[in-house]
Amino acid sequence: MTYAEFVAALEETVEAPVGSLVATQKLEDLDTWDSVSMVNFLALADEKWGLHLAPHQLTSCATVDDLFQLTQKG
Amino acid sequence: MNAAIRAVDYVLPQEVLTTNDLAAKYPDWNVPKIDEQTGIHERHIAGPEECASDLGAAAAEKLFSSGICQRESIDYLLVCTQTPDYFLPTTACLLQDRLGLPRSTGALDFNLGSSGYVYGLGLAQGLIASGQATSLLLITADTYSKIIHPADRSVRTIFGDAATVTWITAESSEQPSLGPFVYGTDGRGGQDLILRRGGFRNNRSADRAPEEHDSSGNIRSADHLYMNGLEIFSFVVRVAPRLVKDTLAKAGLSLEDIDLVIFHQANRMMLEHLRKSLRIPPEKVSIALAHCGNTATSSIPIALCEALRENRVRPGSKVLLAGFGGGSSWAGTVLRWTQPVTGVG
Numbered sequence: 001m002t003y004a005e006f007v008a009a010l011e012e013t014v015e016a017p018v019g020s021l022v023a024t025q026k027l028e029d030l031d032t033w034d035s036v037s038m039v040n041f042l043a044l045a046d047e048k049w050g051l052h053l054a055p056h057q058l059t060s061c062a063t064v065d066d067l068f069q070l071t072q073k074g
Numbered sequence: 075m076n077a078a079i080r081a082v083d084y085v086l087p088q089e090v091l092t093t094n095d096l097a098a099k100y101p102d103w104n105v106p107k108i109d110e111q112t113g114i115h116e117r118h119i120a121g122p123e124e125c126a127s128d129l130g131a132a133a134a135e136k137l138f139s140s141g142i143c144q145r146e147s148i149d150y151l152l153v154c155t156q157t158p159d160y161f162l163p164t165t166a167c168l169l170q171d172r173l174g175l176p177r178s179t180g181a182l183d184f185n186l187g188s189s190g191y192v193y194g195l196g197l198a199q200g201l202i203a204s205g206q207a208t209s210l211l212l213i214t215a216d217t218y219s220k221i222i223h224p225a226d227r228s229v230r231t232i233f234g235d236a237a238t239v240t241w242i243t244a245e246s247s248e249q250p251s252l253g254p255f256v257y258g259t260d261g262r263g264g265q266d267l268i269l270r271r272g273g274f275r276n277n278r279s280a281d282r283a284p285e286e287h288d289s290s291g292n293i294r295s296a297d298h299l300y301m302n303g304l305e306i307f308s309f310v311v312r313v314a315p316r317l318v319k320d321t322l323a324k325a326g327l328s329l330e331d332i333d334l335v336i337f338h339q340a341n342r343m344m345l346e347h348l349r350k351s352l353r354i355p356p357e358k359v360s361i362a363l364a365h366c367g368n369t370a371t372s373s374i375p376i377a378l379c380e381a382l383r384e385n386r387v388r389p390g391s392k393v394l395l396a397g398f399g400g401g402s403s404w405a406g407t408v409l410r411w412t413q414p415v416t417g418v419g
Contacts, residue, residue: 035228035290036111039307043347046311055304 001049006068009048013040023065045071075244077195077202077210078251078412081142084238084376085132086118086366096231102291108231113342117234117367120217125159127168129237130215134173136239137211143241145174150207151181152197154190154214154371156400157221158183169213180207187267188338188399189257190214190371191238192407195395196255198242203250212240214371218299221269223285225293229301232341234367238375249410254324256317256406263402266305270296307344309402314348317396321406329354332408333391334381338398339363339373360386370399378409387411 007021014021014032027033038058045051049071061067093115097105109115120129130153137143151173153166166181175181180201186193194212201207215237222229245251272278276296283295294300314337322328329335335354337345339362349359362377363369369376374395381387391411398404 035303036107038304040111040343042304042307042311043343047347047350052312053308055302055308058304 001071003068006071007064009044010041010064010067013037013044021064023063023068025064027061027063027067041067075202075205075208076247076250076252077199077242078245078247079195079240079409080243080413081137081140081241082238082375082379082382083133083136083140084236084372084379085129085136087120087124087129087235089119089121091117091119091234093231100225100227103227103231105231108227111341111343112232112367113345113361113364114232114234114367115364117219117232118236119219120235124217126153126155126157126215126217126237127159127165127172129217129235130155130165130169130213130239131172133215133237133239134169134211134213137241138173146176147209148175148211149179150198150201150210151175151179152194152210152212153181153183154186154194154212155183155216156185156187156370157215157217165215166213175211186399186403187370187401188340188368188373189397189401189403189405191240191374192255192395192397192405193257194240195242195252195407195409196257196405199250199252199255202242202244208244210242212242214238214375216370216372218370221272221297221299223292223294223298226298228290228292228303229299232301232368233299234369236366236369236372236376238372238379240375245412247412251410251412253407254321256321256324258313258317258404260309260313260402263305263309263400266302266309266402267300267400269299272297306340306399310340310344310398311347311351313402313404314396314398315352317398317404317406318352318394321394321396321408325408327392327408329358331392332358332394334358334360334386335394335396336360336374336377336381337396339377340368340399371397382411389413 218233362380
């Protein structure tokens, strides 16, 4: 998966406008990064990339890039 | 002898809490999104004086009044509830008296959430196969609304109150109608769906526990139900597909042999996720929660009842049941429907 593909999927999950998320974006500053979108992200990772992420891995991410790196570790 | 389900039915309390009601009361909740995500439009809420035994009695009386089951024939009563009227006596004992069941009836409660119905079927199969019972009622009943803080979006939007009744009798067929059964438990998940006070670890005192605001803006105290949705979702994603595969393997069946899959009706998004990850076609998965929400132990029998009404389950149908929830606890089985559908519901 490329970074662009990841960001496009994340933007859809958090209902952010296309092209609005940058790697340094802090997740805590995103209004739509809440418990519901975290669940959606877990589902996305499982469905799209076959990744079974643990909740603590997700909650330890601070930025969009942290999330991307998490999906790269597999 | 083997156990076979003869009838299944359910009742919902009268009071309805709609998504529009929640939107009007909590304008800062993103209710349309919640509605879309959960697939739940209405939850039924027990009245102030309405408890699990009241809902359970109403479900059983509905069955008796249909004329297909006589109360005098019942020799065992199983009640699955996590919100009993009392710690003691046993809800099943209260219901034996209230329903006018014979005094020779065996009666017990068991405490499980969304895996409880499959466990109940497993207990019924064991009681009947060992000759301890011949005509058994399995009642599921819960009133989670009584332990939900009104301002806790994470659970108030999801759960509804309900009760179901299933009549199970001994049959002499070679092949069991129920089973095999697959069970699983991981007590590490106990903290992810919990009522912290009210038992004897943390007794409920005259003082209310202090209210806390979580990072999502939900309000609750130790006197209220807490659900860690993220951990629960992660648990289900980890366990439920394996549960389905193990149940099929134990039954010597493949998904193609199954006519309908009934998962615990947690929420629409989770059901869709499981359906996709197991590559089950939409017509083979039951979704029956828009009118009642997540009813915990009652959710599988409600979905089964609706599937019977819609003629999606017919004599000869094979139905895979998969329950998973608080504990953490999970259970799966295959049900071979043998009865004519008339008289159900």
